[in-house]
Amino acid sequence: MPTAWESLHFMRGAAEADEPMGSKEKWWVELPMLGERPWLLKLARLDERDGTVSGEDWAEWTVHQLAEQLGVPSATIRPAMLENRRAIISRSVLRDDFEYLDHGNSVLSARFPGYDQSVQGENPGYTPFAVRHALAEVAPPADNDWPAGFTAFDVWAGYLLMDAWTAGRDRHHENWAVVLRADERRLAPSFDHGNALGFQERDERRVRMLADEAHLMRWAERGASRHFVGQPKLTDLAWSALNLASRQARRFWVERLDEISEDAVRSVVSQVPRGIMSEVTHRFVVQLLVTNRRRLLDGYSST
Numbered sequence: 603m604p605t606a607w608e609s610l611h612f613m614r615g616a617a618e619a620d621e622p623m624g625s626k627e628k629w630w631v632e633l634p635m636l637g638e639r640p641w642l643l644k645l646a647r648l649d650e651r652d653g654t655v656s657g658e659d660w661a662e663w664t665v666h667q668l669a670e671q672l673g674v675p676s677a678t679i680r681p682a683m684l685e686n687r688r689a690i691i692s693r694s695v696l697r698d699d700f701e702y703l704d705h706g707n708s709v710l711s712a713r714f715p716g717y718d719q720s721v722q723g724e725n726p727g728y729t730p731f732a733v734r735h736a737l738a739e740v741a742p743p744a745d746n747d748w749p750a751g752f753t754a755f756d757v758w759a760g761y762l763l764m765d766a767w768t769a770g771r772d773r774h775h776e777n778w779a780v781v782l783r784a785d786e787r788r789l790a791p792s793f794d795h796g797n798a799l800g801f802q803e804r805d806e807r808r809v810r811m812l813a814d815e816a817h818l819m820r821w822a823e824r825g826a827s828r829h830f831v832g833q834p835k836l837t838d839l840a841w842s843a844l845n846l847a848s849r850q851a852r853r854f855w856v857e858r859l860d861e862i863s864e865d866a867v868r869s870v871v872s873q874v875p876r877g878i879m880s881e882v883t884h885r886f887v888v889q890l891l892v893t894n895r896r897r898l899l900d901g902y903s904s905t
């Protein structure tokens with residue numbers, strides 16, 4: 603059964619502590635009825651081109667649901683409204699006050715002293731190879747039954763496979779982290795998936811892509827990272843991470859992706875209300891996910 607889209611409503615003033623990192627308007631809120639952990643309330647941005655609401659909310663919710671299907675640990679997302687502004691809430695990946703996040707840029711610079719932590723765009727030191735080194739002493743995320751011998755990097759490679767599947771373009775070095783707890787270090791569940799699934803495209807273009815498979819394919823193939831060195835295509839980036847992961851991890855992630863049916867994808871996407879995601883966008887997102895899954899699986903079988 604897919605999870606239903608159930609929006610939580612907040613009034614101004616509900617917001618508590620500001621979250622200083624990242625770019626959007628967002629605040630930490632306590633929601634005792636949903637458990638002990640705080641939630642990060644993130645507003646969907648207004649599109650500067652015409653003042654419409656950008657689809658970061660449905661993208662973030664949908665990617666979380668897809669992550670569950672793929673077996674990628676990710677922050678739980680619920681849709682929300684802050685008065686009349688669309689938003690999501692993201693449940694803290696920290697289980698209690700004894701845990702802290704150490705972001706990718708800090709993890710990388712601890713391993714490579716010359717690593718430039720402050721770069722916003724393409725970073726000459728940011729490669730899957732460097733990340734594998736930096737995660738060498740880190741355990742995989744908690745609360746999952748990983749196959750014996752699975753490393754943090756084996757899981758991180760799965761994050762990149764998910765990004766390539768969902769056209770997620772935002773895996774910069776502050777959008778993944780390690781959870782520190784006393785002297786334990788574990789990869790954090792994945793978070794910040796709003797920049798995905800073509801959330802910024804216009805419906806007129808989506809209509810054209812739905813009518814012309816080659817157009818959609820060209821669009822999907824252009825999807826690239828702006829942050830890793832060489833600005834690789836998302837599929838190439840996922841493969842370079844998976845090729846550096848263990849053989850069992852490669853097989854594990856490919857099998858998980860292979861098992862996902864079009865029906866399963868459609869049943870997730872169809873939960874998003876039509877007032878938030880147009881009919882055309884529903885169809886586009888399903889078609890994009892089907893296309894990207896095929897591209898990734900074809901890439902695997904041809905290696």
Ligand SMILES: Nc1ncnc2c1ncn2[C@@H]1O[C@H](COP(=O)(O)OP(=O)(O)O)[C@@H](O)[C@H]1O
Binds near residue numbers: 642678694696776
């Ligand atoms: N679910 C979460 N649990 C813990 N920390 C989070 C979570 N989501 C976001 N954060 C923290 O808040 C920062 C900003 O949130 P993020 O989702 O990345 O928003 P933005 O899109 O503005 O970058 C992250 O870099 C991370 O430090």
Ligand SMILES: [Mg+2]
Binds near residue numbers: 624776777794
């Ligand atoms: Mg972020």
